[in-house]
Structures are given as structure tokens and as C-alpha cells.
Amino acid sequence: xxxxxxxxxxxxxxxxxxxxxxxxxxxxxxxxxxxxxxxxxxxxxxxxxxxxxxxxxxxxxxxxxxxxxxxxxxxxxxxxxxxxxxxxxxxxxxxxxxxxxxxxxxxxxxxxxxxxxxxxxxxxxxxxxxxxxxxxxxxxxxxxxxxxxxxxxxxxxxxxxxxxxxxxxxxxxxxxxxxxxxxxxxxxxxxxxxxxxxxxxxxxxxxxxxxxxxxxxxxxxxxxxxxxxxxxxxxxxxxxxxxxxxxxxxxxxxxxxxxxxxxxxxxxxxxxxxxxxxxxxxxxxxxxxxxxxxxxxxxxx
Amino acid sequence: xxxxxxxxxxxxxxxxxxxxxxxxxxxxxxxxxxxxxxxxxxxxxxxxxxxxxxxxxxxxxxxxxxxxxxxxxxxxxxxxxxxxxxxxxxxxxxxxxxxxxxxxxxxxxxxxxxxxxxxxxxxxxxxxxxxxxxxxxxxxxxxxxxxxxxxxxxxxxxxxxxxxxxxxxxxxxxxxxxxxxxxxxxxxxxxxxxxxxxxxxxxxxxxxxxxxxxxxxxxxxxxxxxxxxxxxxxxxxxxxxxxxxxxxxxxxxxxxxxxxxxxxxxxxxxxxxxxxxxxxxxxxxxxxxxxxxxxxxxxxxxxxxxxxxx
Numbered sequence: 001x002x003x004x005x006x007x008x009x010x011x012x013x014x015x016x017x018x019x020x021x022x023x024x025x026x027x028x029x030x031x032x033x034x035x036x037x038x039x040x041x042x043x044x045x046x047x048x049x050x051x052x053x054x055x056x057x058x059x060x061x062x063x064x065x066x067x068x069x070x071x072x073x074x075x076x077x078x079x080x081x082x083x084x085x086x087x088x089x090x091x092x093x094x095x096x097x098x099x100x101x102x103x104x105x106x107x108x109x110x111x112x113x114x115x116x117x118x119x120x121x122x123x124x125x126x127x128x129x130x131x132x133x134x135x136x137x138x139x140x141x142x143x144x145x146x147x148x149x150x151x152x153x154x155x156x157x158x159x160x161x162x163x164x165x166x167x168x169x170x171x172x173x174x175x176x177x178x179x180x181x182x183x184x185x186x187x188x189x190x191x192x193x194x195x196x197x198x199x200x201x202x203x204x205x206x207x208x209x210x211x212x213x214x215x216x217x218x219x220x221x222x223x224x225x226x227x228x229x230x231x232x233x234x235x236x237x238x239x240x241x242x243x244x245x246x247x248x249x250x251x252x253x254x255x256x257x258x259x260x261x262x263x264x265x266x267x268x269x270x271x272x273x274x275x276x277x278x279x280x281x282x283x284x285x286x287x288x289x290x291x292x293x294x295x296x297x298x299x300x301x
Numbered sequence: 302x303x304x305x306x307x308x309x310x311x312x313x314x315x316x317x318x319x320x321x322x323x324x325x326x327x328x329x330x331x332x333x334x335x336x337x338x339x340x341x342x343x344x345x346x347x348x349x350x351x352x353x354x355x356x357x358x359x360x361x362x363x364x365x366x367x368x369x370x371x372x373x374x375x376x377x378x379x380x381x382x383x384x385x386x387x388x389x390x391x392x393x394x395x396x397x398x399x400x401x402x403x404x405x406x407x408x409x410x411x412x413x414x415x416x417x418x419x420x421x422x423x424x425x426x427x428x429x430x431x432x433x434x435x436x437x438x439x440x441x442x443x444x445x446x447x448x449x450x451x452x453x454x455x456x457x458x459x460x461x462x463x464x465x466x467x468x469x470x471x472x473x474x475x476x477x478x479x480x481x482x483x484x485x486x487x488x489x490x491x492x493x494x495x496x497x498x499x500x501x502x503x504x505x506x507x508x509x510x511x512x513x514x515x516x517x518x519x520x521x522x523x524x525x526x527x528x529x530x531x532x533x534x535x536x537x538x539x540x541x542x543x544x545x546x547x548x549x550x551x552x553x554x555x556x557x558x559x560x561x562x563x564x565x566x567x568x569x570x571x572x573x574x575x576x577x578x579x580x581x582x583x584x585x586x587x588x589x590x591x592x593x594x595x596x597x598x599x600x601x602x603x604x605x606x607x608x609x610x611x
Contacts, residue, residue, distance in 0.1 A: 109435060111458045111498065124436055174496035175455065179435060182428035185398045204535035208496045211396075211528060248397075249404040251374050251594050259562055 021087070023080040077268045091130075095122050097157065113172035115158040120179055123147065133187040145189035152176075152193050153200060162199035170205060177212045216243040219263070236262040240272055342381040342409055343374075345601045349572060349590065350551075354386035357483055359520040362512055364549035366542060368530030369557030370568045374594055376489045377402070379524045381409040384416050388483030388521070391472040393451075393465070395427035395493040408597040421481055423472035427493065431455055455497050462499055462507035470514050473521065484521025486511060491527045491545075492538055501541045508545065530556075550575050555592075565609035566591045570601065 097115050100122070109117035127133050132145045153161050153173050161167040184191055197218065200206055210216050218241040222228045240261040247253040260275040347353060365375045380402065383390050394402060403413040416422035434456050451468035453459065473484050494504045508525065515521040527545055529538045546552060554571040570590050576583035590601045602608070 109456070111456075120435070124432075171496070171498040175498060178428075178493065178497060179431055182432050185428050186432060204533075204537070207529075207533060207535050207538075208492070211492060212496060247371055247373065249401050250596070251377065251405060251408070251599070252596055253371075255562065255564075 021082040022078060023082050024086070079267070093122075093126055095119055111169070111171075112175050113158050113169060116172055116176035119149070120176060120183070123180070124183060127183060127187045127189060132189055142188065145187065147189060147191040149191065149193045152195050153205075154196055161202060161205055162196060165201045167202065167205075170202060173205060174208045174212060177209060181212060210244055213244065214246040214248070217241070218243055233262070235264065236273075236275075237265045238263055239275075342385065342411075343378045343599045343601075346378055346599065347382070349588070349601055352382070354382055357383065357386040357388060357485075358522060359483070360516045361522045361550045362516060362548065363522065363524045363551045363553065364545050365524065365526040366546075366552065366554040367526070367528050367556070368554070370555055372526060372528070372553075372555035373397075373489065374599055375553055375555060376487065376524070376526050377405045377409060378599075379485075380413075380487055381406055381411040383483070383485035383487075383522070383524075384411050384413075384421060386483060386485075387421075387481060388485040389421055389423075389473060389479070389481035390416070390485045390487065391423045391425075391469055392487045392489070393425045393427070393469070394487075394489050396490055398428055399424055399426045425451060425468065427452065452497075454499060458498065460500065461503050462494065466507055466510045466514075469511055473515060473519060475519070484515055484519045486515050486521065486523045488523070488525040491525055491541060492529065495535075495537050495541065501537045501544075504541055505544055512548075550578060558591075565593060565607045567594050568592055569604070 097118065100118050101114070104118075109121070112120075127145060128135055130145065151157070153159055155162055159167070159169075159172060161170065161173060180191065183189070193213075195209065197206055219238055220241060221238040222233055222236070223238075227233050240263050242259075242261070245253050245255065261272050262275045264271045264273070342354075352358070363379070365372055365379075367373075380390070380392060384406075392402075399413070406413050413422060413424065417424060430450070430452050434450055434452050448471070449464040449467065451465045453464045454462055469486060473486065488508075491504055491508070494507075495501065499507075508523075511523060515523055525545065527538075527542045529535060529542050533539055552571070552573040552575070554573065556569045556571065558566060558568060568591070570592050572588040572590070574586040577585050589604060591604050591607060592599050592601045593607065600608075
């Protein structure tokens with residue numbers, strides 16, 4: 001969900017499926033819980049000057065959370081759903097492919113999978129009719145069309161790239177993404193898509209999907225993998241991979257310093273933390289630096 | 302190892318000593334960060350390529366590659382380079398919008414809007430054009446029957462990119478009273494054509510036709526970006542890139558560092574001059590530099606000699 005998703009600005013949602021929506025994110029003070037953890041981690045005293053690892057003396061201390069000082073993250077409760085008053089007060093459009101296919105005859109658009117073609121037509125119609133492309137000025141204050149598409153590429157879209165190595169039409173998904181990209185660039189809209197990458201057998205398609213996207217974030221769960229029982233990862237539920245960030249209107253992009261991110265999923269908290277090898281080896285009471293020293297001397301460095 | 306100028310023990314033996322020495326000296330002063338120099342393409346890259354907008358080369362095919370990183374900064378460089386060189390430029394921009402290139406070009410001292418208005422730049426914005434193909438009215442398409450839409454291959458599943466080639470040919474055709482002596486074609490990027498359903502052979506045919514029309518007949522230059530790396534699983538893209546490599550006069554290959562992300566060194570640039578294609582059969586010349594991308598410039602330095610570690 002978009003980060004600034006407060007009730008006033010959350011005026012339009014376009015989503016697939018009719019299931020209950022989770023409650024919108026409100027900028028609450030959840031940070032009490034996270035803040036306590038963070039201060040505990042940084043209160044250790046690292047005043048001893050380093051003899052072996054002296055090159056690291058002047059580097060900033062490893063932080064548990066990527067940004068503990070700045071406002072980061074949201075509080076949420078998955079069990080809460082969106083109130084019906086809020087839902088009814090905003091203009092929503094939904095798209096459920098089985099309903100669309102039964103109501104209208106199949107269309108043929110640029111050799112694309114019918115489901116994707118239909119979805120593109122639907123999005124384009126809304127952008128045009130609601131004035132997000134500037135074709136007729138928006139009557140109320142300007143807003144952004146937020147689009148959410150779930151499980152793109154899955155079989156429920158009529159695509160077989162998740163079920164076979166040699167799909168019948170391997171270009172449908174990438175054509176769809178390209179045209180969608182064009183629609184988004186030419187209008188006041190943003191789109192969030194989820195793709196079941198672990199099901200897509202043809203890795204070439206995933207590379208092309210990445211190249212056609214602006215931001216690509218991957219969640220890798222430990223469930224079912226050998227990492228589930230690995231003591232290194234016992235505090236976490238999975239890894240977060242930031243595969244791509246946009247470099248728009250500029251030569252440079254804002255790349256984070258930390259690349260090893262892991263997440264923890266609780267009922268009311270989803271935290272993203274920097275994986276810190278030294279912290280992982282810590283056992284109660286012993287400072288991280290002396291552990292690191294022990295490890296280095298043992299390995300002969 | 303400290304640099305002492307040209308010497309037999311110079312580690313970068315494949316690099317002409319004079320140029321390498323200048324580069325080493327340059328990075329100590331971090332000359333990319335010098336204030337007061339107005340951004341105008343990447344001056345350091347021009348030095349490394351021995352290129353100048355006052356005397357652009359003719360009839361060359363330059364391939365831009367990137368692996369594990371974004372090599373689009375090279376596209377911005379060549380776009381502003383050829384506009385400054387006074388060439389008529391046809392830019393087939395498939396991946397980003399016009400405003401993106403315009404904003405970056407302004408940082409490099411060139412206005413794409415002004416270039417379009419005076420007729421120096423013909424810009425095909427793929428993202429906007431494809432919407433015309435898909436959602437445009439039937440009548441519009443029939444009116445333009447004389448000149449098929451450059452991206453019509455997306456909708457009608459044509460097996461060739463003839464429409465796109467004809468667009469390029471028309472854009473760069475010599476016209477009476479032409480103020481632009483040179484010609485340049487920029488393609489960003491060719492992999493998108495594969496994603497849109499074109500076969501690798503169709504893309505190679507298109508590039509071949511463009512070479513004949515632009516490089517041979519008009520003595521112009523082509524610069525094309527093709528993404529993808531050695532460890533890619535996209536076989537069609539690999540075929541495309543490998544084939545283009547064999548036919549390029551110059552290859553600029555931007556690679557992310559094998560050791561991972563670094564704040565001060567954003568990547569490594571391989572410059573391969575295909576001397577083997579010239580009569581005489583000289584071996585190809587390979588030069589490797591590292592680079593750091595800044596807001597309005599890109600600085601280049603010899604490997605391991607970033608200003609941050611000196």
C-alpha cells in the first residue's frame with residue numbers, strides 16, 4: 001500500500017478481487033516498541049580503540065534498523081479491516097477477470113493474453129474518464145490514481161508462465177507491463193504489482209519484467225528452505241532484496257548503504273532490519289567487539 | 302603502488318601510458334568535482350575515447366552494454382555529444398519518457414525541447430507512441446496509412462520492424478536547406494524490442510538496415526544500448542548482444558563491481574576498440590576504468606585509484 005495512505009488522500013483504489021481490504025495505514029506512534037529495541041542495541045560502549053581492525057575504527061556504528069532517527073515504517077494490524085463507511089466514501093473501481101470475461105465478448109488486442117488486454121482497456125478507460133491524463137480537468141482537487149494488481153502472471157490471469165517452462169505466449173506479460181508503463185507515465189497514476197516470482201519457471205521473463213519496472217523489491221521467505229533451521233537466521237522470517245530502484249530525471253539514484261536486509265513478521269509489526277553478522281553471534285553480556293576479535297584471531301587474520 | 306609516470310613497470314600496460322598518467326594525476330585532484338565547469342556531456346569520457354564534438358567520427362556503430370548496473374548514463378552522454386556536435390539526431394527512446402531525458406540533458410547543458418523545435422532532434426517516445434497504437438482511433442490509423450506507425454509491430458504481430466526502420470530513415474533523410482551536416486541514431490534500448498515480441502533476428506535485421514542507411518549511406522553514427530550480462534538466463538537477449546558485439550566498431554561496457562555495491566565506485570567501464578574490424582587486422586584494444594556517477598558528471602579513474610581511497 002502506498003506509504004502516505006491516509007484516509008484523506010486515499011481517494012481512489014483500483015484493485016482486483018472483492019475480498020476485504022485491510023485497514024489503511026495511519027501514521028501512528030507505534031515506534032515505542034521499536035524505539036526501545038533500537039536504543040538498547042546502541043547503548044553498548046565501543047570506546048576501546050581497535051588494534052587489529054583499526055580500519056573500522058572510524059566507520060559508523062552498525063545500526064539495527066536502517067534509519068532509527070528518522071520516521072520509518074508504519075504500525076498496522078492485519079486483523080483490522082477497512083471500515084465500510086470509508087470504503088463507500090471513496091471512489092473505487094475493481095476488476096475481477098471472470099466477471100469481465102463473462103460480461104463482454106473476448107477482445108483481441110495486439111496478440112496479448114485476453115485477460116491482460118481487458119485489464120489494460122479497463123485501466124485506460126478509468127484514466128480517461130476520471131481525467132487522470134489531463135484530458136478533462138479534474139473537478140475536485142488533483143489526485144493520483146493508485147492501482148494495485150495482485151499475482152500478475154498467475155494462472156488466474158489466463159497466463160501459463162507459472163505452470164510451464166515453455167509458455168505458449170511468453171510476451172504477453174512483458175507487453176502488458178510496457179503498455180502499463182506508458183499509461184502510468186502519461187497520467188497521474190502509480191501502480192503496485194505483486195508477481196509470484198517463485199512460480200515463474202522461465203527466468204528470462206523475470207529479467208525482462210525487472211527491466212520494465214521502476215522499483216523491484218523481492219521478499220524471500222525462509223519457510224520451506226534450509227535457512228529456516230539455520231541459527232544465523234533464527235530471529236528473522238525472511239530476506240528483503242531491493243533488486244532495482246528508479247533512476248528517474250537524474251543521473252544518480254539514492255542507493256542505501258545497507259544491502260543485507262531481513263524482515264520479521266508479527267501480527268502487528270513488520271520490521272525490516274539490517275542483518276548484522278556480529279550481532280548474530282552475540283550471546284548475552286559479551287560485547288560484540290570482543291566476539292569479533294575472538295573470531296578474527298581464531299581465523300588467523 | 303604510486304604512479305611515477307610512464308615506466309616499464311607500469312601495471313596498466315595495455316593502457317597508453319600518457320593517457321593513464323593523466324588520469325592518475327587527475328583523480329588525485331578529483332577533477333570531476335571541480336566547480337565552475339558547466340556540465341557539457343562527460344568531458345572525461347570524451348578524453349578517454351579521444352572524441353570531440355568539434356570533429357565527430359563518421360560511419361561508426363557504438364554498442365553500449367551494461368551488466369549488473371544501469372548504463373543509461375552513457376546514453377545521456379552520447380545524446381548531448383551529438384547534439385553539441387551539430388548532428389541531426391534521431392532518438393528512439395523506448396524505456397523512458399521525453400521529460401526524463403530532457404531533465405538530464407539540461408544538467409549536461411543541452412535542451413532537448415529547443416533541439417526538437419529547431420528540427421535537430423527527432424524523438425520517438427516509445428511509451429507514449431504505443432498508447433496511440435493500442436488505444437488510438439481506427440480513423441487515425443487509416444489516415445496514416447501512407448506512413449505506418451513505427452511501433453505497429455506490437456499490435457499486428459508483424460514479424461519485422463520495417464515500420465520502425467522507415468521511421469528512422471525518414472527522420473534522418475537529407476532535406477533541402479538542412480543545417481545539420483552530420484547524422485546520428487540513438488537506440489535505448491534494444492532489449493525492449495524483444496520484450497515487445499520481436500524476435501532477435503528481426504531486431505538484428507532492423508539494426509543491419511539502419512547501419513546501411515545511416516552509417517554507410519549517410520556517413521552517420523549509431524549508438525545502441527543493449528542490456529544483459531554473461532550470467533543472464535535470457536538466451537534471446539544474449540544472442541542479440543553477442544551478435545551486436547561482433548559488428549560494433551566501439552563497445553562501452555558498464556559493469557557493476559563483482560565485489561558488490563560501493564559508494565565511491567559505481568562500476569567499471571570497459572572500452573573496447575574493435576581494431577580487428579579495420580583493414581590491417583590489429584588486435585582489439587581494451588581499456589578498463591572505474592567510474593563514479595555524480596549529479597551532473599561522471600568521473601573516471603584507473604582501477605583501484607578512486608579519490609576516496611587515495
